[in-house]
Amino acid sequence: MLSGRYPTWQNARLKTIASIVFCIVALVLVYEERAVLDPRKANVVSVLPSIPSFIWHVFLHKREIDPKLQTAIHSWAELNPEHEYHLVDTVGATDILFDLYKTRPDVVHTFQSLESTVMRADFLRYVLLARYGGVYTDVDTEAIIPINHWIPEAYKNFTRVVIGIEYDQLEEERHVTMPHSLSLCQWTIAATANHPLLWYAVEETMYQIHSLADSYQTDVEHLRPTDKEVIVTTGPGLWTASVIKHLRNKGYHNITYADFSGLKEPKLIDDILILPIDAFGTGQPHSGSNKEGSPDALARHLFSMSWRHGCTPGDSAPCWD
Numbered sequence: 001m002l003s004g005r006y007p008t009w010q011n012a013r014l015k016t017i018a019s020i021v022f023c024i025v026a027l028v029l030v031y032e033e034r035a036v037l038d039p040r041k042a043n044v045v046s047v048l049p050s051i052p053s054f055i056w057h058v059f060l061h062k063r064e065i066d067p068k069l070q071t072a073i074h075s076w077a078e079l080n081p082e083h084e085y086h087l088v089d090t091v092g093a094t095d096i097l098f099d100l101y102k103t104r105p106d107v108v109h110t111f112q113s114l115e116s117t118v119m120r121a122d123f124l125r126y127v128l129l130a131r132y133g134g135v136y137t138d139v140d141t142e143a144i145i146p147i148n149h150w151i152p153e154a155y156k157n158f159t160r161v162v163i164g165i166e167y168d169q170l171e172e173e174r175h176v177t178m179p180h181s182l183s184l185c186q187w188t189i190a191a192t193a194n195h196p197l198l199w200y201a202v203e204e205t206m207y208q209i210h211s212l213a214d215s216y217q218t219d220v221e222h223l224r225p226t227d228k229e230v231i232v233t234t235g236p237g238l239w240t241a242s243v244i245k246h247l248r249n250k251g252y253h254n255i256t257y258a259d260f261s262g263l264k265e266p267k268l269i270d271d272i273l274i275l276p277i278d279a280f281g282t283g284q285p286h287s288g289s290n291k292e293g294s295p296d297a298l299a300r301h302l303f304s305m306s307w308r309h310g311c312t313p314g315d316s317a318p319c320w321d
Helices: 008-037 067-079 090-100 105-113 117-131 196-215 227-233 236-249 277-281
Strands: 054-058 084-088 134-137 141-143 161-168 182-191 267-269 272-275 299-301
Touching (some): 067 084, 067 141, 084 090, 090 105, 090 117, 105 117, 105 196, 117 134, 117 196, 117 227, 182 277, 182 299, 196 227, 196 236, 277 299
Parallel strands (some): 054 084, 161 272
Antiparallel strands (some): 141 299, 161 182, 267 272
């Protein structure tokens, strides 16, 4: 405490100087804390301006989640404490769809008619992001970098959807399950609420589901899709095609899969930020991915493949749950 020997003006001056010093020290500490958190991301924004702070996990199987995945699941809430976390099971999906029924009964009817758990999970992620926005990620993914640090500063005011590369053929032989030379990741997606791309994906999914049922001369409830049919009807094949078609509808008429191939840096097209392979696909033995794990990884996919139940990729027999 200052002595009474100091005049009032001098006392106030010392308090002002002390306040300035305190602010400088606090700023230094904040900067150091961010550098310790991730020195590679010193140039990224600390918040996503348009993407809501929701994290969505979906698990619709009747069995329990594999205990080995608990650490990965918890990593999302632990690394993103400012986000609202949701693990959506069948009951939770029913509540969400009840709310949606008022405006989109066709979406609800299609979802409820599906017996294929994997197709339901694919469909629901698009619905959740279209309706509420946020980050959807599979239960077998692990958070590496906080979500608020995913978008580089240069793109922060323009990005409304964040997508990574899942598969990039490059000079390799085409993988047996891949319908195209490139596939965009749908095990992790970030989006603003009501983005037209996500609603387009919802519409395309409904169309493809009913078209597949028609091709088998059956109804949606009795669909028994093969591995390949899941991929192109509701999975990454559907998602990748939806992104391409959406961008063409926005005026990017000449865009092709090749425009996303071999990315080394993030690429913004319209308001969609496409990330290189290592962002969400690090550790894969293909597509130019860093096989040992990349310093540029934002999340890691553990590839539990629980939905396949031991089926070999590319099988022509029904492979569903």
